[in-house]
Amino acid sequence: MKKEIRIIGIDDMPFSFKDKNTDIVGVVMRGGTYLEGVLKSEITVDGMDSTDKIIKMLEKTKHRKQIKLIMIDGIALGGFNVVDCEKIFNEIELPIITITRNKPHMNKIKEALKKHFEDWKERWKIINNGTTEEIELRYKIYIKYFGISRHEAIESIKLATIRGAIPEPIRIAHLIATGIKKGESRGRC
Amino acid sequence: MKKEIRIIGIDDMPFSFKDKNTDIVGVVMRGGTYLEGVLKSEITVDGMDSTDKIIKMLEKTKHRKQIKLIMIDGIALGGFNVVDCEKIFNEIELPIITITRNKPHMNKIKEALKKHFEDWKERWKIINNGTTEEIELRYKIYIKYFGISRHEAIESIKLATIRGAIPEPIRIAHLIATGIKKGESRGRC
Numbered sequence: 001m002k003k004e005i006r007i008i009g010i011d012d013m014p015f016s017f018k019d020k021n022t023d024i025v026g027v028v029m030r031g032g033t034y035l036e037g038v039l040k041s042e043i044t045v046d047g048m049d050s051t052d053k054i055i056k057m058l059e060k061t062k063h064r065k066q067i068k069l070i071m072i073d074g075i076a077l078g079g080f081n082v083v084d085c086e087k088i089f090n091e092i093e094l095p096i097i098t099i100t101r102n103k104p105h106m107n108k109i110k111e112a113l114k115k116h117f118e119d120w121k122e123r124w125k126i127i128n129n130g131t132t133e134e135i136e137l138r139y140k141i142y143i144k145y146f147g148i149s150r151h152e153a154i155e156s157i158k159l160a161t162i163r164g165a166i167p168e169p170i171r172i173a174h175l176i177a178t179g180i181k182k183g184e185s186r187g188r189c
Numbered sequence: 190m191k192k193e194i195r196i197i198g199i200d201d202m203p204f205s206f207k208d209k210n211t212d213i214v215g216v217v218m219r220g221g222t223y224l225e226g227v228l229k230s231e232i233t234v235d236g237m238d239s240t241d242k243i244i245k246m247l248e249k250t251k252h253r254k255q256i257k258l259i260m261i262d263g264i265a266l267g268g269f270n271v272v273d274c275e276k277i278f279n280e281i282e283l284p285i286i287t288i289t290r291n292k293p294h295m296n297k298i299k300e301a302l303k304k305h306f307e308d309w310k311e312r313w314k315i316i317n318n319g320t321t322e323e324i325e326l327r328y329k330i331y332i333k334y335f336g337i338s339r340h341e342a343i344e345s346i347k348l349a350t351i352r353g354a355i356p357e358p359i360r361i362a363h364l365i366a367t368g369i370k371k372g373e374s375r376g377r378c
Contacts, residue, residue: 025369034351035224035361038368061373162223172224179227180214180369184250 001155006066007032009169010054012043012077013181019045022078024053025180027173028063032160037063038176043078048119050081055091069156070096073170075104075127075144080113082126085146095147097157101165103142104132139165190344195255196221198358199243201232201266202370208234211267213242214369216362217252221349226252227365232267237308239270244280258345259285262359264293264316264333269302271315274335284337286346290354292331293321328354 008028015022026039041057043050054072058064075098076082085096109127113120130144135154138161145153160167166174179185197217204211215228230246232239243261247253264287265271274285298316302309319333324343327350334342349356355363368374 023369035364038364038374040369040372175224175227176365176369180212180229180365183229185227 001152001159002068003159004031005068005156005159006030006036006063007069007071007156007160007167007169008039008058008063008067009071009073009167009171009173010077011073011170011173011177013177015045015078015181017045017079021045023177023181024050024057024077025173025177026054026057026061027169027176028061028067029160029169029172030066032156033162033168035172036066037061043081045081046079046116047081048123050077051084051087054083055088058088058092058094067094069148070094071157071160071167071170072096072098073174074098074100080117080123082123084126084129085144086129089147093147095145095153097146097148097153098130098144099157099166099170100142101139103134137161137165141165190341190348191257192348193220194257194345194348195219195225195252196258196260196345196349196356196358197228197247197252197256198260198262198356198360198362199266200262200359200362200366202366204234204267204370206234206268210234212366212370213239213246213266214362214366215246215250216358216365217250217256218349218358218361219255221345222351222357224361225255226250232270234270235268235305236270237312239266240273240276243272244277247277247281247283256283258337259283260346260349260356260359261285261287262363263287263289269306269312271312273315273318274333275318278336282336284342285335286337286342287319287333288346288355288359289331290328292323326350326354330354 008026010026013023021042028037041053043053175185197215199215202212210231217226230242232242302312364374
């Protein structure tokens, strides 16, 4: 793992379920900790476009060639707009790690999908790509990783974490996303 | 100068002169380099409300008690919405440093004010609060400072600068402001 590795962290802006769309924020960091760029794109709340919007955001940024790793806050953005990490990895050949502090309750997710979406089977399949692993660093976190070994995934998380549990690219994407939408940033990722 | 000092950096979002309003972004950093919070407020393009909006943003943030220093990208935001640093210092008792990489052309500013604003004298007076000083650290920059000694102003800039000429709180406020408005961050402060 190169110390100067460029990582992009992605999180979504807060939204209400009245909102048709919401924004996602991408934060490009060198060595996981020095901010080099901020990106923004729009996705549909509860839509199915987060995967393609992330691919497009990565394809068109000037940081494209520098970025070596994607970190995403969880497995869905903008509600149940599930992120197809395998598709992203296949299309743009960048490894991806999803990270959350809270254990995903898969049964509850499945019930919610069944209740609200005709295409719940497709979303459920995407959500179940990869395997969620509990890892304990300074804090317990839950990760999935694609196109990267378990060892390298953990090393990159350690490299990019300064304080607390969440690596800087995701932590800062979260602060920007909530701060810009609400006027003041808040909360844990 | 305490190493863990909290500094807020403020910059404005890009705008066109058709826009009535634009946003300003505040970035709270610990030790000048660890991002703790992101704030947003709205000001009028070419208006006279930037001073009061900055005061209000600082009064209501949860970081209020931690913040010990304000850094602003230049002497006006949102066009010629001049920032009255003396008023801010008097009202909330926080020292302020304004920082730019380019030498302000005072004659041109005066001509533009005269041409476009009936209240140009008031704006011109506010702009001339304090004295612009050229300082050469790793790069040449132009600063004004209020409520803080020259020595401490320079020490705080050094403490908060990692690479390049611009301290992190302003550099990152600029990346967020341009990235959120344009989809991708750009340019120098």
